Amino acid sequence: MIDEPARRLDEGALRALVPRVLAGLVRRGEDFDAAEDALQEALLEALRVWPEHPPRDPRGWLATVATRRLVDARRGEAARHRREEANCAEPRPAATEEGDDTLFLLFCCCHPGLAPAAQVALTLRAVGGLTTREIADAFYVPEATMAQRISRAKRALRGRRLDRPGDLAVVLRVLYLVYTAGHAGRVDLAGEAIRLARQLTLATAEPEARGLLALMLLNHARLPARLDSEGRIVTLDRQDRGLWDTREIAEGVRVLRSALVVQRPGRYQVEAAIAALHDDAASAGETDWPQILAWYDDLVALTGDPVRQDPAAVLGRAVAVGHVLGAAAGLRETDRLRDVIGERHRWHAVRGHLHELGGDLPAAAAAYAAAAHRATNVAERDHLVRQAARARAVGPRAAETRSNSSSGQSRPAAPFRIPDT
């Protein structure tokens, strides 16, 4: 996470302590907001001090320093003694309590009363043990903005009861949001989401938690093949499958199996099953599309009105329909979504793919261009422009474009030398 080579601190181990210490503070009656602030200060202190002076009892150290901060904040001498004694007397937690701590804090941070961005930020800090600075970097906002977002979120929680079981569905959604927020910044949020989901599966037997972990692992396994050396997106059908992480796939499949035997299906388990089928194909041509389509049928059956409630599932299913029943059938499926997501780039991109599948390259080029026009991510936009250009190049306009561009001009990356500063 922090890449100064001089630092030999095991940050993973340090951050794993954060939820345990915080839960300990909150359980013994400290205010969540104040305790979380105090622990963040203790964490920053640990990052500074531990490389030189590693503590013998890291967890006790964090709890003590956080408690001291809490006490300082209150400026109460009497409180100081009482709290410090309480801290020393606190027994070691058993393994089950660790899991409970994580779950307890996830329910606090993913309180349904908070906006998703606040849930995500608070989860990363209070459960993930990231610093405000790291979270800010991950979302490309100034540190002060992120600090404000976190303190507003905590203020919103004030006075709400945090000791009741929360909504696990919200927790899962927040972790998935963390996962999809990506890996572009200094902090690997996808890896962080996997770590948190793994902790969550230790705390609850709910199969959807394992379904989510499996889904993340099975998608994350393909990450090394998703971009080429120039940073260009490589679509699934063109990826070098030798680059996929087979260990992650094996773990994902194992976790998914353990969820499916419970026989309480949910969207994450179904999406993980679809991801597993993609991961299982030795080549794009060997993809088991009929089985993928069957899982998509299950996925859309989870909601009463999938076109409106889960258009992403219907769109994914349209691709599977295209591969099983033909491009025209797939395109007909996308027609149902026109009113709902017809202005989104993904809808046009899928239609481009289906047109291409059906051999209609001019229509594919037009759809890819329409998708590029609506893209909200630079890498995706560039990818879609390339797809459009590629489809056009082999379509009827190709001859004309080629004759223009093959006039023997060189194509330097830099047309002229830039003057030095």
Add this chain to the structure above:
Amino acid sequence: MPKYLLLKHYRGGPEPHRPVPPMDQWAPEDVDAHIAFLRHVSELLEKNGEYVDAQALTPERTWVRYGGPDAAPVTTDGPLPETSDLVAGWYMIDVESHKRAVELAAYVSAGPGPGGAPLHEWIDVREVMSEASSDD
């Protein structure tokens, strides 16, 4: 050191020196070369210690104004939405002088277009007002 925005436009600005079709109609290798050039510019500015920021904007635009008390915001996509100026993105640079900003803008404008020849795209160079108090 003064900061400048080097603005790229989807449309608007002076008469194009070299009219070109939209990028999705270029040869694929020309698209690749152009995108590689854009990345190269960012890397080069970073290497020079002149880089501040680079962002791209989607072409979607909404003009918004206060609608009054108890009224929703008023929105429109503008007068003449097909022809009005539309910013596509920018590099923000921190450089020695206006001369250097112009030099870099010309370099950005020379990015490869169809056939690999320079695009000669117009770049809008704007100085960012400083917040530091001046010495004199």
